[in-house]
Amino acid sequence: MLNKFEKNLYYAMLRIRMVEERIAELYSEQEMRCPVHLSIGQEAVAVGVCEHLQKNDIVMSAHRAHAHYLAKGGDLKAMLAELYGKSTGCAKGKGGSMHLIDLENGFFAAVPIVGSTIPIAVGVAWAFKMKKSTNIVTVFLGDGATEEGVFFESLDFASLKNVPILFVCENNFYSVYSNLKVRQAPQRKISVLAESHGIKTFTGDGNDVQQVSKMTREAIKFIKNMNKPVFIELETFRWLEHCGPNGDDELGYREVGELEKWIKKCPIESYKNTIIEKSIVTETEITQMIENISSEINDSFNFAKESVFPKLELLNQHIYKD
Amino acid sequence: MREIKYSEAILEATDFSLENDPSVLVVGLGVPDPKGIFGTTSGLQEKYGEHRVMDMPLSENGMTGIITGVSLNGFRPILTHQRVEFALLSIEQIVNQAAKWFYMNAGQQNVPIVIRLIIGRGWGQGPQHAQSLESWFAHIPGLKVVMPSNSYDAKGLLISSVEDDNPVIFLEHRWLHNTFDNVPSEGYRVPIGEARLARKGSDVTIVSHSYMVLESLRCADVLAEHGISVEVVDLRSIRPLDSKTVLNSVSKTKRLVVADNGWMHFGVSSEIISIVTENIFDKLICAPVRIGMNDSPSPSTRALANHYYPRAKNIAEVISKMLDKTVDLNILFPKTDIPLDVPDPSFRGPF
Incomplete structure (x- = not known):
């Protein structure tokens, strides 16, 4: 297929957006009874990075993990069933939205304690190195995670042992309601923290999927050729509330007009305009994409809703491995 | 049967585990140094190489996450701290991550790690070098906690801990390191969970x-x-x-x-x-x-x-x-x- 890569970038972002919108829409039914941290507005980072990863490359993430999971090829039905707490969920309902897993597709884990998957991802990558595997690990983290001690400990070790890992920092400027300005020294960039550990860094616009994609291609080349870690910082923005299905701009914790500015920079809309201008895709094809995705989403929600809850025996299973 | 010290029993169990299973790693501050964690790791780096037996940065929480990650990808690491209290820096990784991992992914991935901690006593150890915090760890479903009182059990329980598929907190006592017991020279197992x-x-x-x-x-x-x-x-x-x-x-x-x-x-x-x-x-x-x-x-x-x-x-x-x-x-x-x-x-x- 002509321009397959570009079309995939668009399709994958659109699919994540539509999944998240449907979750937001159905959340009030109170059947998805777990906290959800939706990725709307941040799709380009997940897609631009994951489109360059092999199936056996590993991805790890944090609380806002849906986009990363889906971009890495995570099973949509299993993810939604997990949100519904069903036995067909990717963790049989034990984890919920904040503990997605799809080993088949190289999505190892996501956890809500900020920064905590970073060292674990470094360990997984270190194992690849010791096993002389060519696979790499990508760990997604937010700006908040770069304030955790374990972030610095992980950078030090990754650099010390030349571990094949790609750190992707999605800087969306807010941790819950707290602006970066009240949390980090304004004169110091996040990427400098990685640089100061001797780690190659890239910075860029996280709403520009082409830029993210190009940067990731270079980063992976560097990791594989130089056998060293890379750190990417990408600026992006969360459209909805920190946790939950709604907007929360009316609370006034963000500057007036800040959200509107970022919505104008919608990663999906802007990329759509680019690929239409370049005749990579037609409006008809896009309509078809929307239909396909809608139908997949309908099927997947039906699957999740119709699946059964886990049996009581599961409560005491998997505490220890025999 | 020979009599050996508790510290030598730990060393023998670690040596046996490294020899027996190429996926076993030993990580800890001072592991390859001249004192070798009170003699419990002496000579192991020379024997097995610095890729399997190694020093580490003073990053207890980070290193606990890192050995958890390495255990998800084919290895069986033993992490050592010279006093229990250093592990308090890593309570997040131990309690939220390692202990919960197998449960929260519904049995798809387990964490076979051992964390060796040493309890101090006397000689002015003071408030932060003499705490016996087994009940902290034992409170958490998903962790195993073992505390041998003699050389024989120390060797057998450490081998069992390394072979166990779950995170095991292995608590030694500094005042036991120099006590003797009859210990077979070959490897053997003392089952975890038997008094x-x-x-x-x-x-x-x-x-x-x-x-x-x-x-x-x-x-x-x-x-x-x-x-x-x-x-x-x-x-x-x-x-x-x-x-x-x-x-x-x-x-x-x-x-x-x-x-x-x-x-x-x-x-x-x-x-x-x-x-x-x-x-x-x-x-x-x-x-x-x-x-x-x-x-x-x-x-x-x-x-x-x-x-x-x-x-x-x-x-x-x-x-x-x-x-x-x-x-x-x-x-x-x-x-x-x-x-x-x-x-x-x-x-x-x-x-």
Whole structure:
């Protein structure tokens, strides 16, 4: 297929957006009874990075993990069933939205304690190195995670042992309601923290999927050729509330007009305009994409809703491995 | 059979594990240094190379995450800290991540790691080098907690811990490192979750663990000379806990004293007494009694520390009162010149 890569970038972002919108829409039914941290507005980072990863490359993430999971090829039905707490969920309902897993597709884990998957991802990558595997690990983290001690400990070790890992920092400027300005020294960039550990860094616009994609291609080349870690910082923005299905701009914790500015920079809309201008895709094809995705989403929600809850025996299973 | 020190038993178990399974790694601050973690890792880097036996940055939380990650991808790491307290920096990774991992992914990925921690005592260790925090770890479903009291169990339990598919907290006691026991030179396993009947008796059961087993045995020796027959149960594993052996013993003696290695409140002794009273309350002929560390941080000066750590004499006092026997403890435990802030040289073993 002509321009397959570009079309995939668009399709994958659109699919994540539509999944998240449907979750937001159905959340009030109170059947998805777990906290959800939706990725709307941040799709380009997940897609631009994951489109360059092999199936056996590993991805790890944090609380806002849906986009990363889906971009890495995570099973949509299993993810939604997990949100519904069903036995067909990717963790049989034990984890919920904040503990997605799809080993088949190289999505190892996501956890809500900020920064905590970073060292674990470094360990997984270190194992690849010791096993002389060519696979790499990508760990997604937010700006908040770069304030955790374990972030610095992980950078030090990754650099010390030349571990094949790609750190992707999605800087969306807010941790819950707290602006970066009240949390980090304004004169110091996040990427400098990685640089100061001797780690190659890239910075860029996280709403520009082409830029993210190009940067990731270079980063992976560097990791594989130089056998060293890379750190990417990408600026992006969360459209909805920190946790939950709604907007929360009316609370006034963000500057007036800040959200509107970022919505104008919608990663999906802007990329759509680019690929239409370049005749990579037609409006008809896009309509078809929307239909396909809608139908997949309908099927997947039906699957999740119709699946059964886990049996009581599961409560005491998997505490220890025999 | 040879007699070797507890520290040598740890070394032999680690050596056996490295030899036996190429996926085993040893990581810890000072592991390859000239002192080799009190001799427990000496010579291993020379034998197995720096890719398998290695030093580490002073990043306890990060390194706990890193060994968790490496264990998800084919390795079986042993992480060592020279005192329990350093592991407190890594409670997040131990409790939220390693302990929960297998459960939260519904059995798809397990975390086979061992974390070796050493409990200090005496010699001015002070508030942050002498805490026995087994109950912290044992409180968490998903962790296993083992506490060998002698060389034989140390070797066998460490091998079992490395081969276990779950995160295991392996608590050593600094005052046990130089005690001796009969230990086979080949590898062998002591199963996790089985207590040991350290001494048979009929009047009272002392349940104890780690270093306090030695004080309990000393107490039992002395009281035997005065016609009191003491049974000693060495728990060996705190989680899973072998309540069956405890219940069998107390059913027989009908009296229970718990000699806790740590603080009593919310601790191992609380748990043992709960299990006994919940299950065999009717068998008891008197209320159980526990002794443990004084309910304060541990002071450094020996003038205060001598009243902080319980000893055989304190256990004997409790038992004589329980049995309503008048014994002169000063005769049973005559004053000696041995200072109380260093290990008693007569505690040599084997036990």
